[in-house]
Amino acid sequence: MKILVVEDEVQIADSLKKNFLAEGYSAQVCYDGEDALKAISNSEFDAILLDWRIPKISGIEVCKRVREAKNETPIILLTALSDISNKIQALNLGADDYITKPFSFEEVLARIQAVIRRYKSTLKVIEFDNNVLDLLTRNLRTPDEEIKLTEKEFELLKFFLENKGNIVTKEQLSEDVWKLPFSPTTNIVEVTVKNLRKKLEANTNKKYIKTAYGEGYIFISE
Amino acid sequence: MKILVVEDEVQIADSLKKNFLAEGYSAQVCYDGEDALKAISNSEFDAILLDWRIPKISGIEVCKRVREAKNETPIILLTALSDISNKIQALNLGADDYITKPFSFEEVLARIQAVIRRYKSTLKVIEFDNNVLDLLTRNLRTPDEEIKLTEKEFELLKFFLENKGNIVTKEQLSEDVWKLPFSPTTNIVEVTVKNLRKKLEANTNKKYIKTAYGEGYIFISE
DNA sequence: AGAAAAAATGAAAAATTTTTCATAATTGTT
DNA sequence: AACAATTATGAAAAATTTTTCATTTTTTCT
Incomplete structure (x- = not known):
C-alpha cells in the first residue's frame, strides 16, 4: 500500500x-x-x-x-x-x-x-500496463484487442494481478484458482501458466510472468 | 422503473x-x-x-x-x-x-x-426472490446452496433478470447472449432455456421462466 | 562442465460445455 | 376434435476446456 x-x-x-x-x-x-x-x-x-x-x-x-x-x-x-x-x-x-x-x-x-x-x-477492472482485466466479462483488453480467457486463465491472471510484484507459490495458486490443496502429482498450475503466458505474449509482446525457481512465480508490470 | x-x-x-x-x-x-x-x-x-x-x-x-x-x-x-x-x-x-x-x-x-x-x-449482484446472481463469480446462490452456471446459462439468466417481468424474444436473447443474429435453423436458445430451467427448478422448486407462446419468454419473480 | 531438481512443453486423454438433430409435447386456431 | 405452428426434450455430435503424461529445457549447485 x-x-x-x-x-x-x-x-x-x-x-x-x-x-x-x-x-x-x-x-x-x-x-x-x-x-x-x-x-x-x-x-x-x-x-x-x-x-x-x-x-x-x-x-x-x-x-x-x-x-x-x-x-x-x-x-x-x-x-x-x-x-x-x-x-x-x-x-x-x-x-x-x-x-x-x-x-x-x-x-x-x-x-x-x-x-x-x-x-x-x-473496482470492476484491474489495470496493468496498458491492459485491462475486466472482472465482469472476464476478458482481457490489450491496446489492440479483446482476448477471451478461459475460467482458469482468468482466475490465475486475477490472482497474479492481486499479488503483482510478489512471489506467489504454487500452493497459493492451487488453493485460490483450483480450490484444492496443492498436490505434487499434477502439473496443472504449470500448464495453465504456460497457456496464460502464451496468450499474454501473443497479444502484448511482453513477459509479465517470471518464474522464481524453487519458489513460484512473480507477475511484473509497469 | x-x-x-x-x-x-x-x-x-x-x-x-x-x-x-x-x-x-x-x-x-x-x-x-x-x-x-x-x-x-x-x-x-x-x-x-x-x-x-x-x-x-x-x-x-x-x-x-x-x-x-x-x-x-x-x-x-x-x-x-x-x-x-x-x-x-x-x-x-x-x-x-x-x-x-x-x-x-x-x-x-x-x-x-x-x-x-x-x-x-x-451493483455486483442481482437479487430475485431469495436468490442472488453473483455477477463476479457468476454463480447463483439459492437459500440452500451455491449453483455453478455455465457461461451461457449465466448470460441468459442475467438477461432475464435485467428484463424481469417483460417478454424477451429469442431474437433478443440470441443477440445478447450469443452475440449472433437470430437464426431459425438452430434451437440453442430453447435448449439453454431448458437447462437453465432445470437448474433453477431443481434448486428452488419454482418456475421462474414462463413461455409466451409465439413471442418469447418472461421471467417472473417476487 | 555435469548432475539433480524444477519448470516448460507438446500432445493425448478426460471432462465439460455447446450445438445439432430427431422426435415428442404443448398451444392456439379452426 | 383436428391441424399446424411452436416449444420442449433426450441424446448424440462437435467444440472447448481441463487435466494428465512423457519428454525436453532450464536452473541451481557442486
Missing part, C-alpha cells in the same frame, strides 16, 4: 510519513500542489492525503485536476477548520472524505483504510 | 406522479414518513424522491432507517431551502443527491436518471 501525503507543514507531513511506515505502508511526501500532481501522474497510489492549503496549486484544485484526468484514486482532504462549505465543495469535486485539523493518526489511518476498502470494492 | 414519491404537499406530489407516468415510469406516492417506510419495506423501487419535511417521520429519519435496513435504493432528498448544513447531513445519512425547491421536473428527472444509472453500475 502506497500513500501520498501532500502537506506543506513539514512537521505534520513527516510525522504522517513516519506513522505510515510504522504501519507497514509505504509513503511519499509532497510539499506543494505542483509536486503532488507530478507525483500522481508518475506513479500509482492507493490513497492520497491532501491538505487544502498548500503552495502553488491548492488542494481543491489538485483534487479537481486528478479527477479530470479520470484518476479515481481515493482522496482525503485535510481542512484547517471545520468549514462546512468547504466540505461540500470537496465532495463535489470528487474527494472521498475529509478530516479537520487537528487530527490523530488513528483517525487518519481509519479513514484511509475505509476509503481504500470502499474504492477496491467498487 | 418504479419511483416512490414521498411528499406531503398534495399538489407537488401529484404533479410529480403525473410527470413520471408520462415518461413511462411507474410511480407511487406517500404523504408521510410512516407510510413511506411501509411502502419501502413492502416493495422494491428503483429510486426514492423524499421530501425533507413530511409528517410523522422526517425525511432525514426515513433515509437513515432505510440505510440501517441495508437497503441501498437511491434516495434523492427534496429540501425547501438551499440549506448547506442540511446537504451535508443528507449525504452523511446516505442520501445520494438532493434537490432544492422550487425545482423543474426536468431537473428531477435528470437527477433520478443519474442516481439510478450510478446505482446500477455499482
Whole structure:
C-alpha cells in the first residue's frame, strides 16, 4: 500500500510519513500542489492525503485536476477548520472524505483504510500496463484487442494481478484458482501458466510472468 | 422503473406522479414518513424522491432507517431551502443527491436518471426472490446452496433478470447472449432455456421462466 | 562442465460445455 | 376434435476446456 501525503507543514507531513511506515505502508511526501500532481501522474497510489492549503496549486484544485484526468484514486482532504462549505465543495469535486485539523493518526489511518476498502470494492477492472482485466466479462483488453480467457486463465491472471510484484507459490495458486490443496502429482498450475503466458505474449509482446525457481512465480508490470 | 414519491404537499406530489407516468415510469406516492417506510419495506423501487419535511417521520429519519435496513435504493432528498448544513447531513445519512425547491421536473428527472444509472453500475449482484446472481463469480446462490452456471446459462439468466417481468424474444436473447443474429435453423436458445430451467427448478422448486407462446419468454419473480 | 531438481512443453486423454438433430409435447386456431 | 405452428426434450455430435503424461529445457549447485 502506497500513500501520498501532500502537506506543506513539514512537521505534520513527516510525522504522517513516519506513522505510515510504522504501519507497514509505504509513503511519499509532497510539499506543494505542483509536486503532488507530478507525483500522481508518475506513479500509482492507493490513497492520497491532501491538505487544502498548500503552495502553488491548492488542494481543491489538485483534487479537481486528478479527477479530470479520470484518476479515481481515493482522496482525503485535510481542512484547517471545520468549514462546512468547504466540505461540500470537496465532495463535489470528487474527494472521498475529509478530516479537520487537528487530527490523530488513528483517525487518519481509519479513514484511509475505509476509503481504500470502499474504492477496491467498487473496482470492476484491474489495470496493468496498458491492459485491462475486466472482472465482469472476464476478458482481457490489450491496446489492440479483446482476448477471451478461459475460467482458469482468468482466475490465475486475477490472482497474479492481486499479488503483482510478489512471489506467489504454487500452493497459493492451487488453493485460490483450483480450490484444492496443492498436490505434487499434477502439473496443472504449470500448464495453465504456460497457456496464460502464451496468450499474454501473443497479444502484448511482453513477459509479465517470471518464474522464481524453487519458489513460484512473480507477475511484473509497469 | 418504479419511483416512490414521498411528499406531503398534495399538489407537488401529484404533479410529480403525473410527470413520471408520462415518461413511462411507474410511480407511487406517500404523504408521510410512516407510510413511506411501509411502502419501502413492502416493495422494491428503483429510486426514492423524499421530501425533507413530511409528517410523522422526517425525511432525514426515513433515509437513515432505510440505510440501517441495508437497503441501498437511491434516495434523492427534496429540501425547501438551499440549506448547506442540511446537504451535508443528507449525504452523511446516505442520501445520494438532493434537490432544492422550487425545482423543474426536468431537473428531477435528470437527477433520478443519474442516481439510478450510478446505482446500477455499482451493483455486483442481482437479487430475485431469495436468490442472488453473483455477477463476479457468476454463480447463483439459492437459500440452500451455491449453483455453478455455465457461461451461457449465466448470460441468459442475467438477461432475464435485467428484463424481469417483460417478454424477451429469442431474437433478443440470441443477440445478447450469443452475440449472433437470430437464426431459425438452430434451437440453442430453447435448449439453454431448458437447462437453465432445470437448474433453477431443481434448486428452488419454482418456475421462474414462463413461455409466451409465439413471442418469447418472461421471467417472473417476487 | 555435469548432475539433480524444477519448470516448460507438446500432445493425448478426460471432462465439460455447446450445438445439432430427431422426435415428442404443448398451444392456439379452426 | 383436428391441424399446424411452436416449444420442449433426450441424446448424440462437435467444440472447448481441463487435466494428465512423457519428454525436453532450464536452473541451481557442486
